[in-house]
Amino acid sequence: MENPQPDTTHNLDQLREDIERMHDQICYALRGPVRILMLFVIGAEGRYVNEISELLDIPQSTASRHLAILRERGLVETERQGTSIKYRLTNVHILSILDDMRRMVTQEKS
């Protein structure tokens, strides 16, 4: 046991694999402030597409495209309700991760 940094670098292959999934499923979706804001706005209760595009003041096509990315990455799920489609968070744990980030940037150092 001479390795000075055990946990993080012991099993680098496993870490790489996990990071690949972290990136594909979470970090990719967080490129650009718009999709981050969308996750906050969808929140624990879900939102319809038109609510989201109005709240964020962006064209409907843009909202739909960003939502599609969140869906492809597995962060949100959809449920049709008549002609509307409701977007919900697949796993609300993403909210606590985003809150952590928010705390991190709104504090003068921790």
Next chain:
Amino acid sequence: MENPQPDTTHNLDQLREDIERMHDQICYALRGPVRILMLFVIGAEGRYVNEISELLDIPQSTASRHLAILRERGLVETERQGTSIKYRLTNVHILSILDDMRRMVTQEKS
């Protein structure tokens, strides 16, 4: 108080502002698995550039460029030690955020 989703959307302007900083300082840096892996590898104890480029098996120029991005975004700080430069996390809280993400993708739903 008729708003059904109080906290997240009450003060949208403040949220937008915070998200701008979250994106600039954290999310931007997490584009691409390489920089995420770098943060893990730097860990709580810091690493030299050559250690990082060797561990990750990437050219030195590539490592240096990615580290420069992490530094510009404020996630890491540098300290010269002789001819080498040691990179350290500015705020180790990023590690718990990354661990949370890792947990989120390595569990079958929470």
Next chain:
DNA sequence: GTACTATATCCGTATATCCGAATATAAGGA
């Protein structure tokens, strides 16, 4: 000064991303 090591920057090219108007699809009501 020269030589050596460690790190940073420059460069061109390939690829990816973003945007929004326009158009397509899908469901509901007359």
Next chain:
DNA sequence: TCCTTATATTCGGATATACGGATATAGTAC
């Protein structure tokens, strides 16, 4: 059926990102 509303997809072009070889810079030792 036709019309309306809600959402998704297509398209082209501007911009951004990634990569790594080559080169530049900074420090150490002699």
